[in-house]
Amino acid sequence: xxxxxxxxxxxxxxxxxxxxxxxxxxxxxxxxxxxxxxxxxxxxxxxxxxxxxxxxxxxxxxxxxxxxxxxxxxxxxxxxxxxxxxxxxxxxx
Amino acid sequence: xxxxxxxxxxxxxxxxxxxxxxxxxxxxxxxxxxxxxxxxxxxxxxxxxxxxxxxxxxxxxxxxxxxxxxxxxxxxxxxxxxxxxxxxxxxxxxxxxxxxxxxxxxxxxxxxxxxxxxxxxxxxxxxxxxxxxxxxxxxxxxxxxxxxxxxxxxxxxxxxxxxxxxxxxxxxxxxxxxxxxxxxxxxxxxxxxxxxxxxxxxxxxxxxxxxxxxx
Numbered sequence: 001x002x003x004x005x006x007x008x009x010x011x012x013x014x015x016x017x018x019x020x021x022x023x024x025x026x027x028x029x030x031x032x033x034x035x036x037x038x039x040x041x042x043x044x045x046x047x048x049x050x051x052x053x054x055x056x057x058x059x060x061x062x063x064x065x066x067x068x069x070x071x072x073x074x075x076x077x078x079x080x081x082x083x084x085x086x087x088x089x090x091x092x093x
Numbered sequence: 094x095x096x097x098x099x100x101x102x103x104x105x106x107x108x109x110x111x112x113x114x115x116x117x118x119x120x121x122x123x124x125x126x127x128x129x130x131x132x133x134x135x136x137x138x139x140x141x142x143x144x145x146x147x148x149x150x151x152x153x154x155x156x157x158x159x160x161x162x163x164x165x166x167x168x169x170x171x172x173x174x175x176x177x178x179x180x181x182x183x184x185x186x187x188x189x190x191x192x193x194x195x196x197x198x199x200x201x202x203x204x205x206x207x208x209x210x211x212x213x214x215x216x217x218x219x220x221x222x223x224x225x226x227x228x229x230x231x232x233x234x235x236x237x238x239x240x241x242x243x244x245x246x247x248x249x250x251x252x253x254x255x256x257x258x259x260x261x262x263x264x265x266x267x268x269x270x271x272x273x274x275x276x277x278x279x280x281x282x283x284x285x286x287x288x289x290x291x292x293x294x295x296x297x298x299x300x301x302x303x304x305x306x307x308x
Contacts, residue, residue: 003300004138012145018160021152025094025159026273027247027263034264044254044262048099053192058148072191073148077141079186084137091128 015073016066094159094243094282095187095194096201100263101246102254103197109246110200113181116208120178127175135303139167140179144186146289153281155273161286162206165214165235166293169228170303176211177203205242210235214290232290233283240278244270 024030034041058072059065101109128136143163150158168176181203187193194202214235221227248267251260297303 001134001138003302004135004297007296008138008142008145011142015145015148018149021150021158023150023152023156023158025150026155026157026277027100027265027270028095028097038264040259042099042260042262042264043256044102045099048097049195049197051098051189051192051196054190056192058191058193069148073145075190076144076183076186079190080141080144080182081137083182084133084140087124088128088133091125 012073012077016069019065019069094162094206094239095184096198096243096246098195098197100195100250101198101201102250102262104253105246105250105262106197106200109198109204113200113203113208116177117181117203120174120181123172123174124178127171132171132303136167136171136175136179139163139170140183142293143167143180144183147183147187151281151285153277155277157273157277159277159282161232161282161289162210162236162239163286163289164207164210165228165232165286165290168211168215168235169218169231169290169294170297173208173211173215176215177207180207180211201246205239205246209242210239213238226291228294229287229291231287233287235290236278236283236286237275240275240282244274247274 031041031046034045055068055072055075058069060068060071063071124136143166146163147160150160152158162180164176164180167179184194184199184202184206188196188199188202214231217234218227218231221230244267247263247265248270250263251266254261
């Protein structure tokens with residue numbers, strides 16, 4: 001397991017590189033983009049369901065972006081391992 | 094590549110959930126069968142790696158960005174069903190905790206990033222298995238297939254949902270969506286996924302971390 005966890009740790013340390021890009025993903029624009037490009041905001045996008053995320057877009061309010069990105073990464077990884085851990089325990093019974 | 098809420102018409106959301114649901118059931122059953130003391134830590138680690146890999150947003154010319162998925166690596170090691178359920182779990186956490194990808198569009202996102210990528214790369218790998226470049230090609234194909242499904246979901250929106258000539262949801266048709274989405278995945282994100290899959294697969298096989306269902 002060490003052989004897989006060490007390289008993962010190195011990749012994890014590098015994740016702030018993911019913040020270099022200021023560009024949004026194609027089609028993940030703000031509503032202002034539609035206003036400018038089309039002259040209107042499609043109704044469905046304007047009135048979209050808005051789920052309040054714990055850390056929207058991997059940011060945490062009032063926190064440095066890089067620190068928040070690391071914390072988000074840790075939280076996501078912890079959740080994934082936690083779910084698999086519980087699944088393993090449940091299956092072992 | 095994560096479709097946000099409000100981009101797909103309600104009918105598309107329902108249809109994609111309906112299509113994904115039986116696939117999740119099958120995939121989860123397969124996962125339960127395959128999980129044991131050897132596979133569980135590795136499957137969990139590769140799922141976590143998929144989550145991490147999606148955090149690397151890569152800027153490309155044209156003012157946009159994107160990312161690899163990591164589905165292909167799991168698919169060629171553990172099969173497409175396992176990969177699909179792992180990446181679905183990652184997408185679920187991204188949607189609920191990080192607002193990355195919508196909740197109403199989770200079914201669609203799972204179909205394109207989990208199922209389309211896992212199955213396409215798995216079968217390509219089966220065909221090319223004996224060649225050393227197989228995992229590289231599989232990774233590339235997986236992301237390109239994802240982008241094709243993404244184009245389909247987005248591109249039909251202005252055709253099926255308009256009011257007084259104005260699109261209600263995603264406003265651009267295939268003429269705009271296809272070159273932007275599929276083109277960028279052929280040229281950039283597919284290449285990144287291919288390199289990632291190839292290097293990681295070689296590393297895992299060389300260090301005998303996992304022999305794989307295919308090895």
